[in-house]
Amino acid sequence: MGSIPNLPGILSKMIETPRLNMHVLLRGAADGVPVLLIHGNASSSTFWEETILALPAGFRAIAPDLRGYGDTEDKLIDATRGCMDWVDDLLGLMDVLGYARFHVAGHSLGGSVVWALLATAPERIYTATVIAPGSPFGFGGTKDVRGTPCAHDFAGSGGGIVNPEFARLIAEGYRGTEFQASPRTVMNSFYWKPPFRHSREEALLSGVLSEKIGPDKYPGDLEASPHWPGVAPGRWGPANAISPKYIGDSVEKMLAAPVKPPILWVRGSDDQIVSDMSLFNMGTLGKLGVVPGWPGDEVHPPQPMVGQTRYVLEQYAASGGSYREEVIPDTGHSPHMEKPELFDPLFHAHLKSV
Template sequence: MKITTPRLTHHVLTVEGRTTGEPVLFVHGNVSSSAFWRDTMAALPERYRPLAADLRGFGESDPAPVDATRGVRDWSDDLAELAESQGLTGLHLVGWSLGGGVVLQFLRDHPALVRSLTLVNPVSPYGYGGTEGPDGRLTHPDGTGAGAAAANPDFVARLKAGDMSDESPTSPRNVFRTSYVKTPDGIADEDFYVRSMLTTRVGEHNYPGDPVTSAAWPGVAPGKHGVLNALAPTHFRLDDLHEIDPKPPILWIRGADDVIVSDASLFDLAHLGALGVVPGSPGTPAQPMVTQTRAVLERYGNYREAVLDDCGHSPHLEHPAEFRRLLTDHFGEA
C-alpha cells in the first residue's frame, strides 16, 4: 500500500488481514527493498502486525534525494513520520544491514517509541569504511576510504541497466549469490530478490551518491549526497547510544560467514589493500565492523548476540526457521 506523509510517499508491504496486533516494522538493507522481508512477515504469529517500508530511493517509495550530511537520518526521520501517521507505538524494529543503521538512529532519536530492536548483520555504528579499531577512530579526518567513489562502477552500471544476467562477477545476480548469501542453491526464488535489488534508484543523490576523490590512499572520500556517503563515518556515528533512556532490549543476529559486514570485509578498501587487490596500501588496517558493533552494544548493556553458523549476510533468507524463532522469542521477552 502507499502512505503519503509530508516528507514522502512510502510504499509499505503488509500481510493481508493483519491490521491489529503488536506492530513490527522491518527495514531493508542497501540495494534491496521491503520484498526481502516477504516470507518473514508472512510467517509471524497472528499476535503481530508486520509492516515493511521501502526506504526513499528503493523499491516503490519516492526516489527522494538522500542528504548524506545527515547520516541516515533522512531514512529514520521518514520512518518516524510514517509511524506517527499510522499511530504506531511500542514498535518492534527490525533492521538489516543499512537498515540496521537506520533503526539504531531511530532508537537514538525516539527511544520511547521502541519496544524492542533487532539488528540483522547491521552496518557498524561507526559507518562503513574509513575507520580503525573498536572505538571507530577515523583513519583520516575527511573520512578517506569511505563514500560513493568506493562503489564498483561496473556493478553500478549493471544495476542502472536492470541487468538480470549472470554473465559478469559484478552483475547484481552474482553479487547476490556471492555476497548476500553464503549458499545460493538454498534460495528458492532468486529472481524475486534480484528484481528487488534492481528497484534501487541509481544516481548521485541516491545510490551510490556523488563520488569524491582524495589525495590519500585509497583515493576516495565521502561526498554530500546519496547512500554510501550517508554511511561514511564523517556523517554517521552512533557511539553515544548508551546515553538514551529508556533502553529497550536489542537482539543482534548475524551470519558467521558474512563477507559484507565483518572484521575482514571484502567490500572494505582497507582490507582489499591488505590482500593486494587494491594496490599501494600504506598498511591501513581493515575496519573491524563486528568488533565495533559489539563495543557499542556492550556500553549500551541491554543486548544479546546470536551468531548463525554456515550463514552469510542474510540470515532471514538463509536460515528462515531459526531466524523467526530468535525473532519471536525476542519479541515475547520484550
C-alpha cells in the same frame, strides 16, 4: 500496488506520509502489535516476505521500501544527515499508521538505520533486532573498535568505494551473469553463503534492481582525497549516508539515552559483507592486494565491523541496556533468509519478551 508480485497474504500499498509517498508491505490486523522491518542496500521490502508470513498471530508487519529504493517516491537522500532522512521518513510513516510505539528490525543498512532510531527515538521502540548490521560507527574508513577514523576526511568510505559497474548494471536492469559485478552474481555470491539459492530469486533480483541510480543517488558523489585510497565521502545518496563522516554523535546519543530497548543482534558465521575482514571494505581489499598502494595496517587496516558492534553493545549493556548476540552457523549476510528455521524462533522470542 508495487512492481514486484508478492506472496499470498501480503498487502502491497502506497501510503502518503508527511515527507514522501512510501510503498509498504503489510500483514496482520491494524490493531496488532506493530513490527517495522527495514531492508538493506541494493534491496527492497520484498526481502522480508518470508519473515512477514512467519510472524506469530497478534503482530502486524510493516515493511516499507526506503527512500532511494523500490516503489517509494524517488527523493534524494541528504547524506550529510547520516541516516536521519530514513529515520524521519519511518517515524512519519508510523505516525500516519497511528503507532506511537513499535518493534523494529533492520538488515544490513537497515541495521544502520536502527542504530539511528535508537539514538533518536528510543522511547518509541519496544525491542530492536539488528541482522548483519552495519557498524554503529559507519561503513568504511575507521580502524579500531572505538571507530577512530583512518584519515580526517574519512577516506575509504562513501560513494567512492562503490563498484561503479555494479551500479551501472543495476541502472540497466541487467539480469544476466556475464559480468563479475552482475547484480545476480553479487546477490548469490555475497548476500548469502554459496551454494544457497533463494526460491524467489527473480523477485529478489527485481528488489536489487529497484535501487535508484545516479551521481546524487547510488553510488552517489565523492571527494578526491590525499589519503589512500584517494576517495572521501560526498554529500548525496545511501553509500555516503552510512559513512562515518556523517554518523556524528549517534553512538554517544544511543549510549546516553535514558530509554534503552533490548537489542537482539543476529549475524551469519560466514558473512563477507559485514565482518572484521569484509570484502566490501577498502582496508581488507588493500591488505589482500586487490586495491594497490595500501599503506598498511597501522594507517588503514580492515575495519573491525563485528568488533565495533560488540564494543558499542557492551557499553550499551554497561549503561543500563541489554543485548544478545546470536551467530547462525554456515550462513552469510542474510540469516533471516538463509536459515529462517533458526532465525525465526530467536526473533519471535525477542518480540514476545516485552
